[in-house]
Amino acid sequence: MEQNEPFRSANVSDTVQIEEMTLSEDPRPRRASIGARRNPAAEAAIVAAARDLLGEVGFAGFSIDAVARRAGAGKPTIYRWWPSRTDLLVAVYERERAARLAEPETGALKGDLAAHARALFSAWRETPAGHALRGIVAEAQGAEPALVLLWGHLLPALARPIRAMLGDAARRGEVDPADTEMLAELVSGFLLRRLLTGQIDDDRAAIERMSRILATGRGRAK
Amino acid sequence: MEQNEPFRSANVSDTVQIEEMTLSEDPRPRRASIGARRNPAAEAAIVAAARDLLGEVGFAGFSIDAVARRAGAGKPTIYRWWPSRTDLLVAVYERERAARLAEPETGALKGDLAAHARALFSAWRETPAGHALRGIVAEAQGAEPALVLLWGHLLPALARPIRAMLGDAARRGEVDPADTEMLAELVSGFLLRRLLTGQIDDDRAAIERMSRILATGRGRAK
Amino acid sequence: MEQNEPFRSANVSDTVQIEEMTLSEDPRPRRASIGARRNPAAEAAIVAAARDLLGEVGFAGFSIDAVARRAGAGKPTIYRWWPSRTDLLVAVYERERAARLAEPETGALKGDLAAHARALFSAWRETPAGHALRGIVAEAQGAEPALVLLWGHLLPALARPIRAMLGDAARRGEVDPADTEMLAELVSGFLLRRLLTGQIDDDRAAIERMSRILATGRGRAK
Amino acid sequence: MEQNEPFRSANVSDTVQIEEMTLSEDPRPRRASIGARRNPAAEAAIVAAARDLLGEVGFAGFSIDAVARRAGAGKPTIYRWWPSRTDLLVAVYERERAARLAEPETGALKGDLAAHARALFSAWRETPAGHALRGIVAEAQGAEPALVLLWGHLLPALARPIRAMLGDAARRGEVDPADTEMLAELVSGFLLRRLLTGQIDDDRAAIERMSRILATGRGRAK
């Protein structure tokens, strides 16, 4: 801060000097490079910081600066491995999703759908995965790459287990195979709409109704 | 996000006319105050600038600064009437929505749903309303007030005509009245999911299938 | 606030409505026009507000907006009579200066100067006049009209009683008439420098020394 | 404020050279960071821009925004190193003051004072230093930190060479040592008053008279 400044005179706010001196010992261990390859500790610290940040303040207040600060990482280190904020959100999302729900396999489509929806809402409530996905959707409304990622990768992944259930149901004769694709879209539309409007509490009645309508057909009114 | 048709331009009955007339002789008319009350010309110019900006660059690049610049307005004037970016987006959205689709009234639910969906997709493609709604959803992922507005005001408004169709269908005996609410939610989930992933092209097959499944029930596989 | 807005929808921050309704009765009497001539009540209220504001927060925080707010006056009313902030400051300054010090007339220049300086410092301390003059000097550093006003009107007025004392002293033979002008300038330089650096406490020793040096000459060191 | 001579331009040994060289091929070199430490080129460009701005439009029109624009710098870069406008003005002032007047050493106080005053007025006329100091004084009338800086740092520095002359004179027996402090204050009061009222033209008669009165005493009128 002092180099090359022959004329730098007393600043208006130079009274801070004293307290800066007490900072002699460094509380942060400064996680250095481990050679010409990615440092797993750095990666873990960054994703953990991002996860915690999302958990604490949600997508608002989620910034690369804040993640770097909290992780004790340099911003270029983040940008090296996650070229955009979206990528970092995806990393958090996928990491959380790893703790996955065992497939229900109740033997009937309606029960499978309901169980899956309830498990998903629960995971979105209790981990930052929900905030992460919401953030990705938000980014996708303004950035092309995020949009591609969302509907080329994330939403298909979200629909995959649903499609699997529907495939099973089709094999059991519960569902016309020609309808599985649209049914999967309707289910994920339901899930997404609830997530984005913050309505992911354990609303059993609604989940039950959705599952019944889509799984067993409605039949005409009596 | 792909439709580069520059959307329908200023309507014949638009309030912007006043401003555009003054533009004829002076490049920057410096639209002054008209007394201690809101200046409709300023309001029109701001909403028009916001609309055009959305149409040209989408939600990315939509900033209050840019709107003020383009409208020749002071930022405080914008903040006075639309306290947040979301409010301005809503203004654009509702303005565009005014040119509304006549209700289909085909006499059968399936046709009504399909016609409505196609009309809505068309409107989203051809006016900035789609971009506006996408922006509002994005904002709602990080800002509580926007979230409240979204699911307390905007989504209900979106679902209202659908609910009306379902009510009619229920009166005709096509649908169990107990299901109308969830059916409306499923339809709007479908619409919203398509909007947010940029899939609002005129996909007649998908719209047809969605309408059939939700309107007539699926019936089990043969 | 409602006119011409067919599309103005629910604002994000529209919860204020309720409390605005309680504002039915007006606490402020709304001092109206008294016809086609200047309303003394308005003038008094404005100058009083300016004076009080200066007294409470000093020149920082002194703005036309704040004065208008506090006086319950419209900004144009202020600008009509005081075309710039400087003019308003001058009004405050002159009004305060009205409660003026009786001329000392001790019969000797040194005592006159000291008495005058002490009286002036006291007035600057105890009324907003000091803040007003400081503000005028500040404005004069960036605005030509204020500068003209300052050294064409205010500083001469400040020097006038001093020049009078020096004239008397010259008549008494205490001072060379050719020196009175510069002596007056040196005295007012002393006063101004003290005011602008906030050193207008009752420093009798310094005032005494200044008076002695300028009034009786120094004489060489013993 | 009247001198429209464009003041001495960039010195041969100025640090700006580096930046000006890159300007040869690219109209906007986008002077990037040079690592986790202050970039001297950026500093030089900012101070130079501030200096030029002061020289061209004076303290009015001197804004951080304008400096940033002209320097091709980001506003945060300026605020990082000069937390307030005052700090930047001080930087300009001290930079200019570096081109210092050789101490006169005429052997007699009166000549020393006159030479010093004339040199100072000349520097204030021909460089932006005068505008910078005027700006600092203006700021000090509304901001406490600027006030502290002014009379704790800047005015003492201004008075230092004068005090030195007076000390020499006292050693030579020309002046009573007990008077040196007040004499220095009277001289700097004279200088400051002239600066703040824009009267820094080469008024030899006035400078002569001031020097004579303060240096040799006046003696009574004949």
Next chain:
DNA sequence: ATGTAAGCGAGACGGTACGTCTGGTCTTATA
């Protein structure tokens, strides 16, 4: 064994946008 290549924390950099404040002008409605 050593040179080189890459990762690392750090933080400065030019920008853009944020939301607020003030300046000075303008117009209306009221008296």
Next chain:
DNA sequence: TATAAGACCAGACGTACCGTCTCGCTTACAT
């Protein structure tokens, strides 16, 4: 015709992030 009111454009304020850059360091790997 003066007044209170308050909207209007303009633009500066100081702050937060963005994504890029360079530094000085550390370590592993290829020579």
